[in-house]
Amino acid sequence: MSLTPLLRKIFLVDLIKGLKVTFHYQGPNEAITEQYPLERPVIYERFRGQPRLNSNPDTGESLCIVCNLCALACPEQLIVVKGERNPTTKRKEVVSWTYDVSRCMFCGLCAEACSTDALDLTQDYEMALYSREGMVLDQAALERGQEPVRYAK
Amino acid sequence: MLDAITGYLRTSTTPGEAGSMFWATIYILFITIGVSLAVIAMNWLERKILAHMQIRLGPMRVGPHGLLQPFADALKLLIKEDIIPEDADKLVFWSAPVVVTMTAFTTFLVVPFGRTHAVTDMNIGILFMLGVSSLGVLGIIMAGWSSNSHYPLMGSLRSSAQMVSYEVAMGLAIVSAVLMTSLGTGPGTLSMIGIVEAQNAQQTWFIFNFFPLGLIAFGVFAIAMVAETNRAPFDLPEAESELVAGFHTEYSGFRWSLFFLAEYAAMLAVSSIAVTLWLGGWMRPFPNWLSGSTWNMAFSFVPALAFFVLAGLCFLGTIRMPKIPQMKIQTVGLGVFGALLGFIGLVLLVPSVSERIQDIFWFVAKVACFMYLYIWYRGTFPRYRFDQLMRVGWKVLLPVGLGVLIATAIWGLMPQLSAAALGMVQ
Numbered sequence: 001m002s003l004t005p006l007l008r009k010i011f012l013v014d015l016i017k018g019l020k021v022t023f024h025y026q027g028p029n030e031a032i033t034e035q036y037p038l039e040r041p042v043i044y045e046r047f048r049g050q051p052r053l054n055s056n057p058d059t060g061e062s063l064c065i066v067c068n069l070c071a072l073a074c075p076e077q078l079i080v081v082k083g084e085r086n087p088t089t090k091r092k093e094v095v096s097w098t099y100d101v102s103r104c105m106f107c108g109l110c111a112e113a114c115s116t117d118a119l120d121l122t123q124d125y126e127m128a129l130y131s132r133e134g135m136v137l138d139q140a141a142l143e144r145g146q147e148p149v150r151y152a153k
Numbered sequence: 154m155l156d157a158i159t160g161y162l163r164t165s166t167t168p169g170e171a172g173s174m175f176w177a178t179i180y181i182l183f184i185t186i187g188v189s190l191a192v193i194a195m196n197w198l199e200r201k202i203l204a205h206m207q208i209r210l211g212p213m214r215v216g217p218h219g220l221l222q223p224f225a226d227a228l229k230l231l232i233k234e235d236i237i238p239e240d241a242d243k244l245v246f247w248s249a250p251v252v253v254t255m256t257a258f259t260t261f262l263v264v265p266f267g268r269t270h271a272v273t274d275m276n277i278g279i280l281f282m283l284g285v286s287s288l289g290v291l292g293i294i295m296a297g298w299s300s301n302s303h304y305p306l307m308g309s310l311r312s313s314a315q316m317v318s319y320e321v322a323m324g325l326a327i328v329s330a331v332l333m334t335s336l337g338t339g340p341g342t343l344s345m346i347g348i349v350e351a352q353n354a355q356q357t358w359f360i361f362n363f364f365p366l367g368l369i370a371f372g373v374f375a376i377a378m379v380a381e382t383n384r385a386p387f388d389l390p391e392a393e394s395e396l397v398a399g400f401h402t403e404y405s406g407f408r409w410s411l412f413f414l415a416e417y418a419a420m421l422a423v424s425s426i427a428v429t430l431w432l433g434g435w436m437r438p439f440p441n442w443l444s445g446s447t448w449n450m451a452f453s454f455v456p457a458l459a460f461f462v463l464a465g466l467c468f469l470g471t472i473r474m475p476k477i478p479q480m481k482i483q484t485v486g487l488g489v490f491g492a493l494l495g496f497i498g499l500v501l502l503v504p505s506v507s508e509r510i511q512d513i514f515w516f517v518a519k520v521a522c523f524m525y526l527y528i529w530y531r532g533t534f535p536r537y538r539f540d541q542l543m544r545v546g547w548k549v550l551l552p553v554g555l556g557v558l559i560a561t562a563i564w565g566l567m568p569q570l571s572a573a574a575l576g577m578v579q
Contacts, residue, residue: 015534022533026205033210038475 048106048121051099053142062143063118066092073113078103094139101127102135122146167265167346169273180272184261192417196223199528206532217487218470233406238301241403245299250404250411253292257418259285264425265346267435267512278345279327279426283320286381286422289415290316293390293400296412300403308399311539312390316381318546323377325554329370329561330430333359336565349434356441360431363564370557371431373550375526378423380546382416384527386534387542424523425516432519435512453507456514460498467491 008014024030034041043049055062066083078100083092111119124146129135161173168176197212197220204211212219237246263278265271275281290313297309334351335341342348352359360371380387383399391399401412428434437452468491474484501507501514537545563570 018533019529022206022529025208026202030208031205031210032208035210035213038477038479 043123043125045123047123047125048108048111050122050124050127050146051101051104051110051137051142052120052122052145053097053139054118054120055143062094062139063116064094064097065116065118066094067115069113069115070110070119073109075107075109076100076103076105079110097139097142099137099142100135101137102132165269167269167271167274169271169275177272180270181262184264184266184272185258188258188261188418188421189414191421192414193223193227195417195420195524196226196413198524199531202525202528203532206529217474217483217490220487220490227410230406230410235406235408236403238403240301242299242301245295246403249292249296249299250408250415251292252295253289253415254411254418256285256288256292257415257422260422261418261425263345264422265349265429265434266516268346269509270435270513271346274344274346276347277343279331279343279348279430282345282422282426283324283327286419287316287320289419292415296404297400300400302403304397304402305400308390308402312383312400315383315387315389315542315546318543319377319380319550322373322546322550322554323381325551325558326370326374326377327426327430329366329554329558330359330374332558332561332565333362333367336561345429345434349429349436352433353436353440358431358433363561366557366561366564367431369553370561371427373554373557374427374431376545377550378427379527379530380542382420382423382527384420385531386536388531388536389539389542420524420527421520424520424527427523428516428519435516437511437515453504453511454502456507456511457498457501459514459518460494460501464491464495464498467494 053062053064064081066081068081068083071077071079071081080096080098082095082097084095085091086093106121108121111121122145126146157173158175161168161171161176164171168174168180200222201211201219212222215222215225237243260282262272263275263281265274293312293316294309297305297307297312300306331341331343331348333355334348337355339351339354342351348359352362355362359367361367379385383390391401401409404412433440437455439448443452467487471484471488471491474480474487501510
């Protein structure tokens with residue numbers, strides 16, 4: 001054994017280096033844990049979460065034109081859109097719109113296929129439920145979006 | 154009767170020497186409560202410090218910054234179902250935690266928290282501590298054997314092998330420190346108080362005595378002491394990732410908490426041995442170099458100052474608490490805790506109190522450094538393999554300990570030896 005590694009061993013140089021690293025991690029601002037319900041994490045813009053159907057902010061009517069592109073784009077085929085032509089306005093209007101979140105893998109293909117920016121995957125992430133029934137969202141639920149959960153007594 | 158009780162306070166010896174049964178009992182009670190409280194504090198500190206070292210927060214919810222977490226845990230453990238395995242040896246299974254806890258607490262009988270603050274001053278103090286603390290191995294083997302299960306048995310066998318082999322190196326390091334008491338001033342002594350007084354007489358902590366021999370002996374002891382208490386990185390007996398929990402796998406509830414208590418009490422005990430033997434026990438830093446009434450005065454403020462700093466940290470914590478209604482109780486609680494610490498600091502400012510208490514403070518502060526080191530090691534070092542552990546014990550620490558012992562003896566007897574050599578020449 002050459003001299004340097006032996007000296008390193010005797011004077012525990014590597015151990016002291018390790019101790020130094022862990023000592024510096026104790027700084028008050030080092031912890032990356034978030035106190036979740038009290039302090040909400042930063043969600044990035046490209047995160048895909050809870051789906052939402054947008055409506056025209058001026059008139060309040062749905063932006064969906066029942067083109068069925070999202071249903072065709074969906075690899076899981078979990079979007080079912082049914083529409084009917086309105087004889088007066090000559091436009092297709094939504095009869096039923098269901099989105100089964102329980103099967104969704106949040107690939108975002110539906111939102112990309114949407115020609116009117118009606119369907120979006122939002123940054124909401126608190127999607128846990130006590131039963132599977134609530135996971136099939138209808139038009140009203142999709143338009144309402146997710147209500148933020150409040151933790152209080 | 155009353156005179157016999159108050160008479161002790163005017164003496165400056167331990168209750169054991171003064172023959173005061175009443176005060177001995179009081180001291181025993183204080184030490185038992187103090188050690189238990191220290192274990193509780195240690196539990197919280199370990200979880201917090203370890204968490205911060207791993208860039209986590211640790212307990213935050215039960216009480217401000219998780220301060221009440223150990224109490225919640227203790228309550229949980231006490232009301233938990235007490236399970237004894239069907240094929241276990243009931244009597245041995247029942248008595249193992251008692252043996253472990255009793256031995257761990259009995260060692261504190263001779264620990265000198267101050268010149269007057271020990272239950273008694275035994276003339277074989279250090280020998281008594283070593284002897285009683287190695288009885289703890291018996292309890293661990295009993296626990297492992299009586300559980301009638303594989304993991305506990307393996308854990309206890311590992312534990313006994315480790316503790317027995319490291320006791321040798323530990324003993325050699327201790328003997329070299331005891332030897333130092335006989336070199337220079339006065340006859341040698343095994344009494345814990347005598348060892349500290351010898352350091353005072355020789356005007357140096359034994360860690361700096363015969364530099365670097367004292368330091369090496371201390372190093373050997375510091376490594377052996379971690380192995381002796383089965384702590385990381387030598388925590389093979391309970392290696393969580395390999396043996397579930399080692400010798401106490403089958404234990405639950407109150408019995409398990411007794412093992413926990415004993416483990417931490419044993420850590421405190423060996424740390425007190427290290428402090429007494431090498432770090433000047435209850436003496437304040439530089440008792441001879443920075444002597445005189447001015448320095449005495451300055452150092453007597455340190456205990457109060459330490460509590461004020463802790464109180465200040467608490468108040469800083471209350472300011473930094475998130476300002477939301479849910480955290481209001483916690484903020485107030487932390488403020489009250491800070492006020493309590495500040496009040497203790499104020500009490501320590503009273504001269505008569507600080508005179509009587511400050512040696513305890515210095516002793517506890519030194520032990521606390523060791524406790525921090527234990528946590529620091531656990532947060533940093535990976536576990537040793539069993540053959541590595543044995544190699545360190547037998548092939549490194551034992552020869553080094555022996556060499557230091559011989560070198561200390563030769564160095565200490567140098568004047569006599571050289572005189573004899575000169576005599577031979579003439």
